Amino acid sequence: MQEISVGVLIPVSTIYPIGKNFQRGLKMGFKTMGGEADIQLFPEFIGQCSVKNMEDAIDKLKSFHDVDFITGWASNMVLTMVGEKLKGNVPCLINNLGGHLPNPTRIPENIKINSTNLWQQTWSIGHWAVNKFGKKGMMIGSLYDMGYAFPQMLDLGMSAANSNREYSFAVCPMPEHGQLSEVNRVLDEVEKVAPDFLFAAFCGAESKVFLDAFIKRGLQTKIPLLGSPYLLGEFSDEADLPIKWYSTLQSYTELSDEDLKKEWTISQGIFQQLGIETAECVLKEFGLKNELNLLRGNHDMTVGNAGESSRIFITENLFKGNEAGLERRILQEEETIDFKNNEFLKVANESSSNWLNPYLGI
Numbered sequence: 166m167q168e169i170s171v172g173v174l175i176p177v178s179t180i181y182p183i184g185k186n187f188q189r190g191l192k193m194g195f196k197t198m199g200g201e202a203d204i205q206l207f208p209e210f211i212g213q214c215s216v217k218n219m220e221d222a223i224d225k226l227k228s229f230h231d232v233d234f235i236t237g238w239a240s241n242m243v244l245t246m247v248g249e250k251l252k253g254n255v256p257c258l259i260n261n262l263g264g265h266l267p268n269p270t271r272i273p274e275n276i277k278i279n280s281t282n283l284w285q286q287t288w289s290i291g292h293w294a295v296n297k298f299g300k301k302g303m304m305i306g307s308l309y310d311m312g313y314a315f316p317q318m319l320d321l322g323m324s325a326a327n328s329n330r331e332y333s334f335a336v337c338p339m340p341e342h343g344q345l346s347e348v349n350r351v352l353d354e355v356e357k358v359a360p361d362f363l364f365a366a367f368c369g370a371e372s373k374v375f376l377d378a379f380i381k382r383g384l385q386t387k388i389p390l391l392g393s394p395y396l397l398g399e400f401s402d403e404a405d406l407p408i409k410w411y412s413t414l415q416s417y418t419e420l421s422d423e424d425l426k427k428e429w430t431i432s433q434g435i436f437q438q439l440g441i442e443t444a445e446c447v448l449k450e451f452g453l454k455n456e457l458n459l460l461r462g463n464h465d466m467t468v469g470n471a472g473e474s475s476r477i478f479i480t481e482n483l484f485k486g487n488e489a490g491l492e493r494r495i496l497q498e499e500e501t502i503d504f505k506n507n508e509f510l511k512v513a514n515e516s517s518s519n520w521l522n523p524y525l526g527i
Contacts, residue, residue: 167201167202167203167451167453168205169203169447170232170234171191171204171205171207171233171447172207172209172227172236173188173206173209173236173237174222174236176211176237182436183436184210187238187439190439190440191440193440193441194442194443194444195448198448202448202453207232209222209225210222216246216247219250223247227255234258234447234451235251236258236260236447237259238260240261240265241268242265244259244272244276245271245272248273251275256450258277258443258466259278260278260279260440262435263281263282263283263284264283264312264313265313265314266314267280269469274468277446277468278466278468279443282415282471283313283393284318285472286394286413287315287364288318288322288502289322289413289479289499289501289502290319290364290413291319291322292325293322293411294323294361294364294389294411295327295330296327297389298389299362300326300329301331302323302330302331302332302333302361302362303332303363304319304332305335305352305366306336306366307337308339310366310367311336315366315393319364321512333360335350335351337351338350346371348378348379352378352379356384361388362391363388365390368396372396379408385407385408389410389411394414407484409484411479411480411496412479412482413478413479413499416461417459417461417462417463417476420476420498442459473503475501475503476498476501477499477501478495478496478499479496479497479498479499480495481494481495
């Protein structure tokens with residue numbers, strides 16, 4: 166029986182159980198598909214994914230455990246900072262949501278990335294919204310969630326739809342330690358600007374606060390609301406009025422409304438799904454699996470082909486109140502952008518923010 170040692174970089178998040186669910190999916194994948202191999206996992210906790218934590222974990226996996234393969238969860242930004250540590254003969258597959266753009270000039274060739282490409286989804290929904298609602302778009306969010314590539318990619322998507330687009334944004338002030346962002350400050354700006362559509366970058370507990378304030382002002386009946394798949398993952402008990410918002414799903418195959426019943430299309434379900442996909446990729450790397458059978462479709466995970474063959478679908482989400490719950494449906498597949506686009510390459514080499522956390526911005 167072939168022995169394979171796999172090092173796993175596990176982050177810690179107080180917002181979503183990313184590391185826990187990813188590792189569960191990894192184990193599930195090996196259990197169901199790895200019958201011909203003796204697979205040993207060596208988890209290394211990297212906390213909030215600081216460069217030091219990453220480098221220490223990588224050194225331990227390569228020098229002490231001498232693993233055959235390295236995987237786990239880390240942002241594209243931190244990969245550019247620890248690339249030299251990962252560089253070498255050990256194959257690596259890193260998973261993330263795609264808050265930052267991947268930069269092939271700073272990420273070694275032995276590293277592959279499996280991601281939902283939120284940067285790509287943000288471009289597509291900006292492009293769609295201008296064509297659907299008008300050229301005047303606005304983005305708001307907390308100081309943390311407004312980082313990453315979201316503001317840039319939303320603007321690029323809007324400008325691709327209409328070069329005369331009007332783009333504005335407002336950021337919540339830095340909250341006191343342990344407190345949530347004051348969303349009413351940015352909603353004051355929203356009412357002044359009166360945009361054709363609003364992209365809200367909140368997640369976790371702050372999404373509840375935002376939702377309550379948005380509804381209290383009656384804005385849900387005036388301004389179309391957009392967000393990432395993680396904008397309104399949880400609803401406040403006080404929010405019992407209907408509200409509609411538009412979001413996205415990324416896949417490499419055709420999606421229908423029936424697919425919205427699958428666990429991986431639900432915001433937290435993707436963490437486990439990426440773990441399962443990673444297990445398949447490891448087995449294929451060592452000749453124990455001939456073909457991949459990924460639920461999201463087969464795709465090239467090399468950094469230089471980021472976004473290629475990716476398909477973005479616009480979803481309509483209707484929350485009818487606590488009793489009726491949530492309804493989702495796919496509206497259409499939308500145009501998107503990939504690494505071959507000159508605008509993409511330009512932004513990839515610009516600085517957006519230095520947040521290293523692999524879970525904020527969702």
